[in-house]
Amino acid sequence: MRTISLYVEKESFIHGLDPVTKLWLTASLLIIPFIVGNIESTLVCLGINLALLSVARVIRRIFSILAMSLVLIITLFIIQGMFYGGNRTEAFALGSLVFYREGLRYATLLTLRFFNIISASMVLILTTRPSDLIESLVRRGLSPRIGYVLASVLQIIPMMISNTSTIMDAQRSRGMETEGRLVTRMKAYLPLMAPLVMSSLVATQERAMALEVRAFGARNPKTFLHEEIISRHALPIRVLTSLGLVAAVIWRVIL
Amino acid sequence: MRVRVENVRFHYRLGEPVLKGVTLDFEGEATAIIGQNGAGKSTLVRLINGLLKPVSGEVRVGDWNTGDFSVARLARRVGLVFQNPNDQVFKSVVRDEVMFGPKNLGMSGDTALASSREALADVGLEGAMDANPYDLSLAERKLVSIASVVAMNTDVVIFDEPTIAQDYAGVQRIGTLIEKLKARGKLIIAITHDMDFVAEIFPRAVVLRRGEVIIDGSTREVFSRPDLLRDSFVEPPHATQLGQALGLSETVLSVDEAVKGIKGHRSRLGGLAGSDTAHDQQFFQ
Numbered sequence: 040m041r042t043i044s045l046y047v048e049k050e051s052f053i054h055g056l057d058p059v060t061k062l063w064l065t066a067s068l069l070i071i072p073f074i075v076g077n078i079e080s081t082l083v084c085l086g087i088n089l090a091l092l093s094v095a096r097v098i099r100r101i102f103s104i105l106a107m108s109l110v111l112i113i114t115l116f117i118i119q120g121m122f123y124g125g126n127r128t129e130a131f132a133l134g135s136l137v138f139y140r141e142g143l144r145y146a147t148l149l150t151l152r153f154f155n156i157i158s159a160s161m162v163l164i165l166t167t168r169p170s171d172l173i174e175s176l177v178r179r180g181l182s183p184r185i186g187y188v189l190a191s192v193l194q195i196i197p198m199m200i201s202n203t204s205t206i207m208d209a210q211r212s213r214g215m216e217t218e219g220r221l222v223t224r225m226k227a228y229l230p231l232m233a234p235l236v237m238s239s240l241v242a243t244q245e246r247a248m249a250l251e252v253r254a255f256g257a258r259n260p261k262t263f264l265h266e267e268i269i270s271r272h273a274l275p276i277r278v279l280t281s282l283g284l285v286a287a288v289i290w291r292v293i294l
Numbered sequence: 295m296r297v298r299v300e301n302v303r304f305h306y307r308l309g310e311p312v313l314k315g316v317t318l319d320f321e322g323e324a325t326a327i328i329g330q331n332g333a334g335k336s337t338l339v340r341l342i343n344g345l346l347k348p349v350s351g352e353v354r355v356g357d358w359n360t361g362d363f364s365v366a367r368l369a370r371r372v373g374l375v376f377q378n379p380n381d382q383v384f385k386s387v388v389r390d391e392v393m394f395g396p397k398n399l400g401m402s403g404d405t406a407l408a409s410s411r412e413a414l415a416d417v418g419l420e421g422a423m424d425a426n427p428y429d430l431s432l433a434e435r436k437l438v439s440i441a442s443v444v445a446m447n448t449d450v451v452i453f454d455e456p457t458i459a460q461d462y463a464g465v466q467r468i469g470t471l472i473e474k475l476k477a478r479g480k481l482i483i484a485i486t487h488d489m490d491f492v493a494e495i496f497p498r499a500v501v502l503r504r505g506e507v508i509i510d511g512s513t514r515e516v517f518s519r520p521d522l523l524r525d526s527f528v529e530p531p532h533a534t535q536l537g538q539a540l541g542l543s544e545t546v547l548s549v550d551e552a553v554k555g556i557k558g559h560r561s562r563l564g565g566l567a568g569s570d571t572a573h574d575q576q577f578f579q
């Protein structure tokens with residue numbers, strides 16, 4: 040079954056970590072810069088994230104995402120550079136357009152934070168199968184029902200996409216024009232929405248029944264098909280990230 | 295109308311060829327396409343109606359090269375009934391569903407309605423005009439999807455597993471409908487795993503195996519090659535197998551033919567109980 044996932048199958052110690060440790064790692068590296076609040080901490084976390092991504096050999100994947108956000112970032116620099124509320128010190132001027140240090144600094148912080156959020160999330164997303172993450176959470180007490188709902192949402196969307204194209208194919212085969220102007224295409228798509236949603240609902244209901252006949256709702260504790268393997272790196276990583284979080288909070292409170 | 299498939303190669307993913315140079319010429323007769331799952335049968339018919347374009351080689355429908363026409367244009371010449379009716383049926387009333395194709399082809403409301411009514415009657419669903427397709431059974435939805443293509447009155451009609459989910463009556467009805475279309479001069483191509491259906495309705499059969507045509511000929515010829523068929527996991531009709539097991543000289547395609555063949559065989563062997571009709575009747579009951 041296809042699911043929505045950016046997971047990249049590779050061998051690395053990051054891939055080998057259990058999902059919960061990775062979740063913990065990602066969350067800490069994402070939050071610490073916000074707790075501390077300065078550019079330096081953001082840079083450090085971003086550096087760690089990029090290092091982790093290259094260890095996992097998936098770093099090339101994030102370049103395209105970062106490149107796509109280039110326009111956004113340039114806009115950010117122009118707007119903050121000229122109009123940031125705290126602008127005092129002139130940095131440089133292009134003709135009549137004056138850019139200020141404070142604004143540019145703020146734009147840099149925002150950009151780094153943005154990069155950090157993306158790369159931290161990617162450490163988790165690119166190296167973890169969604170189903171593994173869900174399974175790990177279920178082991179730690181997430182209700183299997185909620186786990187199932189999460190997993191099926193991830194599966195239903197690609198299913199709907201592929202159904203849409205098959206249904207479109209069937210209608211084109213009966214002479215429906217789907218190429219050409221936007222209006223023509225919209226007209227073609229809209230009537231197909233109802234059967235799509237309908238068939239997804241039917242499919243979901245059938246899957247629910249198929250689960251139920253295999254005693255999904257039984258009350259006794261569930262076992263798991265796979266043994267969970269906790270890598271020996273997991274504990275040190277959890278300890279380090281916890282220490283990092285504590286340090287960040289102390290920094291914030293004391294300084 | 296003539297359909298020519300010339301040395302067509304096709305793949306969905308590079309390095310995984312699905313059709314490896316298929317050449318077929320369809321004209322006039324009704325042809326069954328058979329072969330194991332994944333042989334490339336559905337892919338072949340999607341190439342014929344233009345949903346897929348060949349990677350190399352070409353497909354011609356009459357004087358049209360499918361590469362030069364949109365699927366919607368090709369629909370004027372080729373009707374394709376999808377394997378799974380749930381991929382095709384999308385209106386909430388059977389009447390609208392069946393009239394959808396004819397209207398797209400530019401038929402007037404009255405003509406479209408008349409054509410749809412006739413097609414629905416052909417599949418035995420004249421009473422379901424106002425039903426919601428989702429309230430029908432899978433077998434009935436399949437019949438609706440067949441009617442909605444037949445109503446388009448195209449010169450070429452392709453069925454992807456028409457007898458799927460049908461009971462005996464449904465299969466008979468589809469057989470009758472195909473005979474009727476043949477009589478009107480339509481070019482019929484059907485993919486099917488139902489060999490009795492092939493033997494009964496289709497004078498010609500094409501066997502695909504892993505993207506290649508391994509046999510193409512009259513159905514009788516095709517079923518007389520159990521060696522090749524076994525390779526592609528196709529099992530001839532039981533009557534044919536019985537005939538072969540008994541060593542009849544002719545390949546038989548139906549129970550009637552088998553009975554005639556066996557009787558002929560026995561009388562040629564001279565006597566035994568050849569003239570003993572009481573014994574014969576007991577034997578064949």
Ligand SMILES: Nc1ncnc2c1ncn2[C@@H]1O[C@H](COP(=O)(O)OP(=O)(O)OP(=O)(O)O)[C@@H](O)[C@H]1O
Pocket residue numbers: 306307312329330331332333334335336337338377
């Ligand atoms: N959209 C697709 N994308 C990728 N591969 C596909 C696609 N559709 C079919 N295939 C592959 O192409 C091969 C031929 O498929 P096809 O559907 O033509 O087989 P078929 O002969 O119709 O089989 P069946 O009897 O199961 O309907 C199969 O290996 C299938 O997995």
Ligand SMILES: [Mg+2]
Pocket residue numbers: 335336337377454
């Ligand atoms: Mg098929």
